[in-house]
Amino acid sequence: MNKFKSFPFYFLNVKFSKFLYKNGSRLLFGNLSIIMGQTLSEPITAKETAFVKNDLYEVASSAMQGWRIKMEDAHTHILSLPDDPGTAFFGVYDGHGGAKTAQYAGRNLHKFIINRPEYKEGNITEALKQAFLELDNAMIGDEYLKGEHSGSTAVTVIIKDNILYCANIGDSRAIASVNNKLEKLSWDHKPNNIEESKRIAEAGGWVDCNRVNGNLALSRAFGDYVFKANSFKGDEKQIVIAVPDIVERKITQDWDFLILACDGIWDVMSDEDVMYYVTENIANGLESELICENLMMKCLAPDCHLAGLGCDNMTVVLVVFLHGDSYDKVIEKCKNYVAEHKIGHETDDSEEPRDSEDEDEDKILVFSDAQSKEEEPHSPPPPPSPKPAAAGCSAKRCAANQNQPNKSEGEEQ
Numbered sequence: 001m002n003k004f005k006s007f008p009f010y011f012l013n014v015k016f017s018k019f020l021y022k023n024g025s026r027l028l029f030g031n032l033s034i035i036m037g038q039t040l041s042e043p044i045t046a047k048e049t050a051f052v053k054n055d056l057y058e059v060a061s062s063a064m065q066g067w068r069i070k071m072e073d074a075h076t077h078i079l080s081l082p083d084d085p086g087t088a089f090f091g092v093y094d095g096h097g098g099a100k101t102a103q104y105a106g107r108n109l110h111k112f113i114i115n116r117p118e119y120k121e122g123n124i125t126e127a128l129k130q131a132f133l134e135l136d137n138a139m140i141g142d143e144y145l146k147g148e149h150s151g152s153t154a155v156t157v158i159i160k161d162n163i164l165y166c167a168n169i170g171d172s173r174a175i176a177s178v179n180n181k182l183e184k185l186s187w188d189h190k191p192n193n194i195e196e197s198k199r200i201a202e203a204g205g206w207v208d209c210n211r212v213n214g215n216l217a218l219s220r221a222f223g224d225y226v227f228k229a230n231s232f233k234g235d236e237k238q239i240v241i242a243v244p245d246i247v248e249r250k251i252t253q254d255w256d257f258l259i260l261a262c263d264g265i266w267d268v269m270s271d272e273d274v275m276y277y278v279t280e281n282i283a284n285g286l287e288s289e290l291i292c293e294n295l296m297m298k299c300l301a302p303d304c305h306l307a308g309l310g311c312d313n314m315t316v317v318l319v320v321f322l323h324g325d326s327y328d329k330v331i332e333k334c335k336n337y338v339a340e341h342k343i344g345h346e347t348d349d350s351e352e353p354r355d356s357e358d359e360d361e362d363k364i365l366v367f368s369d370a371q372s373k374e375e376e377p378h379s380p381p382p383p384p385s386p387k388p389a390a391a392g393c394s395a396k397r398c399a400a401n402q403n404q405p406n407k408s409e410g411e412e413q
Helices: 008-022 032-036 100-114 124-141 194-202 271-283 288-299 327-341 395-403
Strands: 039-053 057-068 073-078 088-096 154-160 163-169 173-178 181-184 245-250 255-261 314-321 365-368 371-374
Touching: 039 288, 057 073, 057 288, 073 100, 073 314, 088 100, 088 255, 088 314, 100 124, 100 154, 124 154, 124 163, 124 245, 154 173, 154 255, 163 173, 173 271, 181 271, 255 271, 255 327, 271 288, 271 327, 288 314, 314 327
Parallel strands: none
Antiparallel strands: 039 057, 057 314, 073 088, 073 365, 088 154, 154 163, 163 245, 173 181, 173 255, 255 314, 365 371
16 A cells, blocks of 8 residues: 555655754654653553463463653453454554554454454465554554554464464564473564665665664554655565564473563563563462563663663563463473572562462453553442452452453453
């Protein structure tokens, strides 16, 4: 689709943004990287945390605004897609320049995927590619995004018939622990990567200070249409593109857990360190949602005078593979690995380990701007007086277990 006619003025800006940015101009895209880097005097550490499970997965998520002036991340976890029962979907979306693009992708990307004809034909890889491009084009004419100039990364995982498909654009990332060994599921799209910089140059852009046209620190994203305005190039050849790289893996009994997170985590900790940190916390019996919260706090900078590492929004989704068994079995496996390899990463001793398995219903959640949006068909009134939390059970999890009804997997309002 030719986007040039919709954004002629902004395309002119980006052509000159290298000069304007270096001279401190306040033009929209010439000063974008400065706008994106603004921080608070104190971090906002309130967290939006959730937990869901079924026989196959235990899923926890947590999101925190941190030092940034706005929360621009969104995330989704669906244990069973409404239109394809038994297929799970997980996604993390890291917005920049605003939250609306990430929010839109979080609410809609999985719908675009399963409605693709390629998906119905069983070609999941092609369905993912085409759905990413279709959603990127659909946002241009959406009333919700009218006048929006933001963009968003995306790292998504679909698990269907024991096959995992990971699709990503940008620098959010997914990794897995398979038999306690690191399995990389995505690679960052940075402007200084050889293939990325070549495409950028051929589309009329440049890379300056490892940023697209001196502004954008990633080379693939939803939105950011100012970088997609070359009328002589197709959607896959623009300065910035929404074409995902896709990794396919077979799920076996060896799979321990999966982590999706934004770059607020990966800029501070390596893939290996995150995997070992989660492994040790599971071995110590911590609940999965507490592990997500602890991981974010571990990455949070103590101060942010220079808006450096640990000062970004943070979102983590942790998917533990149960394989029809209990979380205790995963704890036992991680304990054996930690004891054998003498891993010694930090854990939070202030939280009690779980004593027993807790039940919860399936939910579809998208978090953005520090708000939890739950798509549920029915929400009964809470009981007159809540029961005290059981030992080893977080207050949020126990409250969810007591106050909310069970519902069919993947049910959507």
